[in-house]
Amino acid sequence: MKHYLSISDLKNLQEAVKEGIELKSDPFSFDQLGKRKTICLLFFNNSLRTRLSTQKAASNLGLNTMVMNFGSEGWQLEYNDGVVMDAGKSEHIREAAKVVSQYADIVAIRAFAGLIDREQDEAEVVLNGFLEHATIPVVNMESSVAHPLQALADAITLEEHKTVERPKVVLSWAPHPKALPHAVANSFINMMKLQDAEFVITNPVGYDLNPKITEGCRIVNDQEKALENANFVYVKNWSSYRDYGRVLHQNRDWMMTSEKLGGANFMHCLPVRRNVVVEDAVLDSNQSLVIDQADNRTWAAQLVLKRILKESQLELHADKK
């Protein structure tokens, strides 16, 4: 694997999940792989799980890690070509990406959707800017439209907790006071398409996600019906895609409750607003897998970094021949 930008970069999801679980059982089995190599984590947005789990994964592999909050510790970047840079932006992505490539062997990027301009968000200007101009592997730590480290952690969690061959998995929209990006939901859907499962998306009218991503998925507006006989319920808020980035309503009756959940397992990427997205009783029950998902973020990141390091070793050997 050269880069990790979306879940499809894994090629075979099932093998990746298996490999992630192996790393979890033997975290230091590849602790020499990252020796004398450096990963640079660039945060254009805040982070808790991604920040710590990726550092932890890097450390387990023996990597040297440099963390930088680009906005507060650096400056604003220009992403458009041909611009006369006489306003607020001090450096162009063309230089920044090449420069970071001088100091690190892998660069990981977190840059959220602005949720104002759909076209610009879908262009993934930050992530793709680094991808185009960096000369080292790029890892997506959540971009405008994808969060593939989360999706891989979710796949590991599903594998560890499934008790039937072909589980029913429901992605259920939840209310939220703020407009949130589509990245987690998008990557979860893309990951579920690679699973042998009955997959249903349920959301209120007006909250359908990008039809290119949900293509081929069953979307049900009746939450109760969608949840029937579910084994796993993945709850997540997202803002409207049609009325791009808007909170159409907060619809409190879409909150997940113990009653609605029935016997299913509860999943959420965190952070989660209690008693808005999901009631306390669910999170505090044994049915909640949210901490397992958070734990699996380490093994997802470690698997991805391991594969990138392995690939770069192979390339190095090939170069030497």
Place this chain on the structure above:
Amino acid sequence: MKHYLSISDLKNLQEAVKEGIELKSDPFSFDQLGKRKTICLLFFNNSLRTRLSTQKAASNLGLNTMVMNFGSEGWQLEYNDGVVMDAGKSEHIREAAKVVSQYADIVAIRAFAGLIDREQDEAEVVLNGFLEHATIPVVNMESSVAHPLQALADAITLEEHKTVERPKVVLSWAPHPKALPHAVANSFINMMKLQDAEFVITNPVGYDLNPKITEGCRIVNDQEKALENANFVYVKNWSSYRDYGRVLHQNRDWMMTSEKLGGANFMHCLPVRRNVVVEDAVLDSNQSLVIDQADNRTWAAQLVLKRILKESQLELHADKK
């Protein structure tokens, strides 16, 4: 030692001081103890000495360190149970503490008193929130009402510099333009109660500290009288406890001077405002121990982390039997 929340967690202060001094003379004697283990330092408030000395101590023990400024790099946490989280707080301590426990073997927390609501400050919501919900050892890097790493460093400094069996130690209030917390003074007092010393607290009327903490201590409002024949004078400002968090007056005549100090050693936890809390002549004299105190922060932290790592090793062995 499972956690380090207050000076009393040390059990035997004299042994701890001795062990701290041993680490100082041989800093790398336990550099394998932290191998393949991670400490996460979470700062809810700014820091210089605590930030650097705890990192240094962790490095001496071979620990992997992750530092996070929770406010600016993460988001606001909710600490109350049962709340409908539809306002400014994005994550509940119940999740945050369990999540951090997935990525680290020890978590250290700095979270100051707000100095607005005494009851809330004394509830230590941040530190106790982590203590309750984390599944790993918790270290106090200064909480609302305690700063036990400072107190241990102070105990080491006293031991290194005392020239009589039973010294006279005076904790002397000082003026300051801003309202400051009681944490340093509280922990110093709690530490002094474990010492064989003549201990006197001196502060203006209205500035008596929490009577539960000063219980059994001599409090004198006449500074000159209190300082008579002192061997060590520990100077520190704190805001009023009775008129909670208020600066009643700035009383410049309580500033420590060479004349008042006489032949005693001067101590302060730093940062210190020169010519407000203490005059230049004191800080720039050989009687000042403030840099020794700062140095001993490393050995205090290293001792604490060493004991926690040792304890977790024992638990691991016990689990395996």
Place this chain on the structure above:
Amino acid sequence: MKHYLSISDLKNLQEAVKEGIELKSDPFSFDQLGKRKTICLLFFNNSLRTRLSTQKAASNLGLNTMVMNFGSEGWQLEYNDGVVMDAGKSEHIREAAKVVSQYADIVAIRAFAGLIDREQDEAEVVLNGFLEHATIPVVNMESSVAHPLQALADAITLEEHKTVERPKVVLSWAPHPKALPHAVANSFINMMKLQDAEFVITNPVGYDLNPKITEGCRIVNDQEKALENANFVYVKNWSSYRDYGRVLHQNRDWMMTSEKLGGANFMHCLPVRRNVVVEDAVLDSNQSLVIDQADNRTWAAQLVLKRILKESQLELHADKK
């Protein structure tokens, strides 16, 4: 080398350049030199290249690194002696510098010019404050009037790319919307004075740099004439020195273009504003050395840290005799 404050601390520039190039070809040749030693990077201003390259260099030498953004993670320091510190500043440089010296073996400082008070900027209060009061080696990561790590990286880049014995090097002022410091230009000039080259500075009337620094240098106000037959053109904006810290005009016709550059190599310290300081065609051509310069920041820093570590080893041995 005890400290690295200016390019003249290198003693012999040519040997230093050679040593830097050797480190570049064998980055881990001294990876035991920093073992059990710590460098503390203190940022009073934002940084990308300096932040990452210095961390990378430290890691290559086996150093433990602690990074602190002093303003946002700590507090404001007082640099004047004798002050009654009852306003916004919480700690004096006298304490801060001695304290940091307890936790680190080397301290590196970035603190830009304020560009308001020339005398104060030239006094280098932050850097010199640390130099005076710290008890460990001090490295300049860009101060008010000097950026010697950049200048050393530039010297390495010149050496790697020169094709004639005695190249013509032109330092050419460029327009910029904001007032920028003189540090990079100053250190480049000081470095060029140590080179066997034809060196010309070109800038508009009113933009002459500090005459003490440009003493003995040819300054030409006609850019076209200055650029004739140049081998290297180092482009950089700086604010006025005479009308201290002011942007007199933005003079777009001073922007570097392919036409002006002719066959010369283009250099800039970055970050650079495209189509203001230099047109795209130059940066995107093979004549641009800006990424090589950025790469050489690592080797410049590594050489400096290596020499400081070597020197402290020698002192240690001498102490033991």
